[in-house]
Amino acid sequence: MCGRFVFYSPAEAVTRLFGVEFEQEFQPRYNIAPTQVAPVLRRDDAGSRRLNLLRWGLVPFWAKDRAIGNRMINARAETVAAKPAFRQAYRRRRCLVLADGFYEWQRKDAGKVPWYIHSTAGGPFAMAGLWERWRPEGEESLETFTILTREADPWMTAIHHRMPVIVDGDTASRWLDPATGEQALNSVCEGPTGVELEATQVSRQVNNPGNEGPELIQPVGN
DNA sequence: CCAGACGTTGTT
DNA sequence: GTCTGG
DNA sequence: CCAGACGTTGTT
DNA sequence: GTCTGG
Numbered sequence: 342m343c344g345r346f347v348f349y350s351p352a353e354a355v356t357r358l359f360g361v362e363f364e365q366e367f368q369p370r371y372n373i374a375p376t377q378v379a380p381v382l383r384r385d386d387a388g389s390r391r392l393n394l395l396r397w398g399l400v401p402f403w404a405k406d407r408a409i410g411n412r413m414i415n416a417r418a419e420t421v422a423a424k425p426a427f428r429q430a431y432r433r434r435r436c437l438v439l440a441d442g443f444y445e446w447q448r449k450d451a452g453k454v455p456w457y458i459h460s461t462a463g464g465p466f467a468m469a470g471l472w473e474r475w476r477p478e479g480e481e482s483l484e485t486f487t488i489l490t491r492e493a494d495p496w497m498t499a500i501h502h503r504m505p506v507i508v509d510g511d512t513a514s515r516w517l518d519p520a521t522g523e524q525a526l527n528s529v530c531e532g533p534t535g536v537e538l539e540a541t542q543v544s545r546q547v548n549n550p551g552n553e554g555p556e557l558i559q560p561v562g563n
Numbered sequence: 564c565c566a567g568a569c570g571t572t573g574t575t
Numbered sequence: 576g577t578c579t580g581g
Numbered sequence: 582c583c584a585g586a587c588g589t590t591g592t593t
Numbered sequence: 594g595t596c597t598g599g
Contacts, residue, residue, distance in 0.1 A: 342572060344582025374582070374599050401569070403576045411597060412570045414582080425569050425577055446582070448573080453583090490571080503572075548583055550599045 342415050342490045343468065343505040345547065346373050346443040347457070347558060348380060350465040355380075355439065358465065361390040371557040373397065374550035375414045381472060381486050382437040384517050392439075399487035400475040401426045407475065410485055416471060418491045418506050418530035422523060427487070430471035431526075435516050437467035437508065438488055442558065444547055445501040445540075455547050456500050457558045461537040467513050469506040469530065491530055500540055509535025 349369030356362055361382055373379050378394040385391050398410030413426055421427045442459030460466055472486040489506040497504060508516050508529060515521050516529050541560040546552045 342582075376599050403569085408597065409569075415571055417571070444582070550583065
């Protein structure tokens with residue numbers, strides 16, 4: 342799945358690769374955890390790409406309590422179209438979550454081992470997501486997102502059997518386009534990951550969401 | 564009808 | 576808001 | 582995802 | 594064991 346990720350690419354690279362400018366400042370992050378904000382790429386009503394900071398953990402519009410978002414950090418691509426918490430966002434509010442990589446924990450007898458999974462060529466990529474706007478009474482409205490997951494690529498299954506849906510180029514545009522139908526969305530989720538990935542084992546420092554810094558993605562021995 | 568859930572992962 | 580279970 | 586709390590009364 | 598918060 343995808344329960345922690347990394348985004349440190351500079352604004353220039355984001356503009357070059359995704360054709361969008363940051364609207365709020367975002368410092369490089371090596372340990373983005375649920376409930377924290379991250380840059381999310383959406384299309385506005387005019388069709389232009391926009392990049393804003395949203396909170397991770399989708400809070401459905403009907404929620405009474407934002408804590409429900411703690412359990413909505415991922416949506417299974419196989420079932421997302423039918424789930425009450427995601428169905429409307431899936432039809433009308435798709436987004437891209439930008440990342441330089443993500444973490445997966447491999448279960449071993451000795452405990453869990455964290456791996457950092459990133460582009461072999463280097464550079465950021467986009468994960469398919471959904472976003473939602475929650476308007477609690479008497480409080481400021483809150484925008485949140487979730488990341489879609491799918492079966493992991495075969496090379497990855499020794500580490501973990503789920504991974505985020507990663508989209509690239511035209512596939513990413515199709516995901517964002519509000520006119521894209523459900524069948525085409527399904528093929529986006531089932532299609533090949535357009536980015537070649539590799540995994541490096543990292544230190545357990547990443548386990549604690551309070552830890553932060555480039556040392557978290559440094560390879561460790563084994 | 565009302566009450567209560569609305570999710571994923573992984574493990575047994 | 577909408578569905579499931581009782 | 583992992584880490585850390587998980588409770589009440591009453592007092593400072 | 595299960596939930597909340599980061």
